[in-house]
Amino acid sequence: MAKGNPLQEQLLKAGLVKKSKLAEVARSQEKARQGKAPAPSDDIAREAAQARADKAERDRALAAERKAQARLAELAAQARQIITDKKLPRTGDSEYRFNADGAIRTVLVDDDLRRKLASGAVVIVRLGDRYELLPRRAGEQVRERDASLVVLDHGLPGAAAPDEASAEDDAYYARFKVPDDLVW
Secondary structure, three states, X not given: OOOOOHHHHHHHHHOOOOHHHHHHHHHHHHHHXXXXXXXXXXXXXXXXXXXXXXXXXXXXXXXXXXXXXXXXXXXXXXXXXXXXXXXXXOXXXXXXXXXXXXXXXXXXXXXXXXXXXXXXXXXXXXXXXXXXXXXXXXXXXXXXXXXXHEEEOOOOOOOOOOOHHHXXXXXXXXXXXXXXXXXX
16 A cells, blocks of 8 residues: 555545556656656757857867967066067167067167167067167077067168169169268
C-alpha cells in the first residue's frame, strides 16, 4: 500500500482503484524520479557539441587577442623606459631641424651632437609629445620594441644610399654654390 499519500489511500478505501494499479503507478513515478527518461536525440546532442566547440574557439580567439594587446602594451612600456633611462642631455643653442609627422620639428643641440646625428651615432625618438636624443644602441632597442617611436635615424642601412634619381639631382644642383657656413 502507498504510504504517505492520503489521496491514494482514500481512493483505495472507497474501492475506486485496485492495489495493483496503485503499485504500478508508484513504480512508474519512481522510475521517472530516477531519471530513466528517454535519451536526447542525436541532432540535439550534435548541436550542443557544436555550440560548445564554437564557444571554446571564440574564447581562445579572445584570449589570444587580449594576450597580443598585453604584449604590445608591455613592449611600449619597455620602449618608454629605455627612452627615459638612456636619453642624452641636450646642450647647446644650435637648432637641429627634422621632419616628423609631416611637420618640421626642432631640437637644440651642440656641434658634437649635430655631427653624431648626421653620422647616425645618435637617433631622435618620440616620447609622448617630446623628442629625445638617444645613442644608437638604445635607439635600436627602442626600434625592436616599437619602430614608430624612432623619428630620425641617419645610420639605417640604405638611408644614405643614393638612387638613380638623386644622381641626376646631384648633377643639376652642382651648378649652384652653397655657402659652407649654411645651417638650416
